[in-house]
Amino acid sequence: DAMVIQNPRYQVTQFGKPVTLSCSQTLNHNVMYWYQQKSSQAPKLLFHYYDKDFNNEADTPDNFQSRRPNTSFCFLDIRSPGLGDAAMYLCATSEDSSYEQYFGPGTRLTVT
Amino acid sequence: QKEVEQDPGPLSVPEGAIVSLNCTYSNSAFQYFMWYRQYSRKGPELLMYTYSSGNKEDGRFTAQVDKSSKYISLFIRDSQPSDSATYLCAMSSPYSGGYRKVTFGTGTKLQVIP
Numbered sequence: 001d002a003m004v005i006q007n008p009r010y011q012v013t014q015f016g017k018p019v020t021l022s023c024s025q026t027l028n029h030n031v032m033y034w035y036q037q038k039s040s041q042a043p044k045l046l047f048h049y050y051d052k053d054f055n056n057e058a059d060t061p062d063n064f065q066s067r068r069p070n071t072s073f074c075f076l077d078i079r080s081p082g083l084g085d086a087a088m089y090l091c092a093t094s095e096d097s098s099y100e101q102y103f104g105p106g107t108r109l110t111v112t
Numbered sequence: 113q114k115e116v117e118q119d120p121g122p123l124s125v126p127e128g129a130i131v132s133l134n135c136t137y138s139n140s141a142f143q144y145f146m147w148y149r150q151y152s153r154k155g156p157e158l159l160m161y162t163y164s165s166g167n168k169e170d171g172r173f174t175a176q177v178d179k180s181s182k183y184i185s186l187f188i189r190d191s192q193p194s195d196s197a198t199y200l201c202a203m204s205s206p207y208s209g210g211y212r213k214v215t216f217g218t219g220t221k222l223q224v225i226p
Contacts, residue, residue, distance in 0.1 A: 042216040
């Protein structure tokens, strides 16, 4: 089955220790997104890629970076996690003109 | 004011009840109106979408859009325990720069009690 895969599902990191979350897709979609979702809040778009073109949301902190080495993979790097960065991180994909986004299961990040 | 407002609930109903979930929005440019369902510890999945004002039915689910009032609803008939999840409304902006930005509501947590 075509899908969006996120690893790890659960990640614990220490305050200030860099962490990388990964996402892969078998849908061959050219748009990939990273969202941050905190408890009882709407998913918040951090950035997206259209092919290799990176698009940062204006209010995404500099602490968050991303890489997309190829169509299938995308990474979220948090350079110095703070306690406020504890959240569910969702990766999603879409075809470029589509309204529909396909989500992975998410990575729950805990910062100690 | 948030672009999309959704009552977070939680909403608890007995099995077989009719459920009504609602969202309001402020951005007239939104084009597609969607409902995503999110089970615990899973990512959201698209349940229904509509483009124009009116009703769209899919089995036990009906999506309703009123663009004049900037109000959308999801109705679930004969609710089942398997419908227990968080329901997020979502709205898509016009296509620009290679994608359509989607704005989500906070989600309404629904529990259907057997």
